[in-house]
Amino acid sequence: MARSNKPIVWGPFAAGGTLTAFLTPALVTLTLLAGLGYVPDILAYERLHAFAAHWLGKAALVAVIFLSLWSVAHRLRITLYDIGVRADSGVAAAVYSAAGLASIAAAVFLFRV
């Protein structure tokens, strides 16, 4: 039987796409408000530090970051193919590793919190 890695790649893409559809507008609103000078309570140092210090907070942040970046990576790969970049295996390796490395970096930073 032919084996395919498509479900492994596509599963996190669908999960991440759904997650970003539900969460990203509200999350971006939080940092936008902070930029406009009205810092939401959660972005105050004490609150965010306490959130990121708890293992549940760490797990939630890493999960959101990994799924978001993976779905972005997958979509970017397809988009690059659409606009005429035909080196798909190279593109795939680059975007998926970038998503993985940035997620690992996030986990390392959270470990230090």
Added chain:
Amino acid sequence: MAEEVSRKPYVREMTYRWIFRHPRYMRYMAREFSCIFIGAWTLMMVWGLKQLAEGRASWDAFLEMLRSPWSIAFHALVLGFSLYHTFTWFNLTPKALPVQVGEAFVPDVVIAGAHYVAWAMLSLVLLKLSGAF
């Protein structure tokens, strides 16, 4: 010898120019390009976590950076594209998750609508818990 066989295979032209041939293609590309903005914002937050881990002064510097005009413009773009991603994603849910009750399928508007309602409530709860209002 295979190399000596004269053949001119037709190589289909493939450039980015097809995007501009129809408004539908433009909307499709706007949807696909939303990933760049969502990705850039997520990477910015990974950097924010680094700042958070380094202590109060670094985190405050991050908050200060958010206040620059470039950051505000960037946030406006990210918010616009992320909303576009949300709308296009939910509008596709009836195709991805068709629900059958008895003989009939649940109307598309009900499935997409349920997602919009859940999204609105979740966003309100999240903003409320975060102390945004």
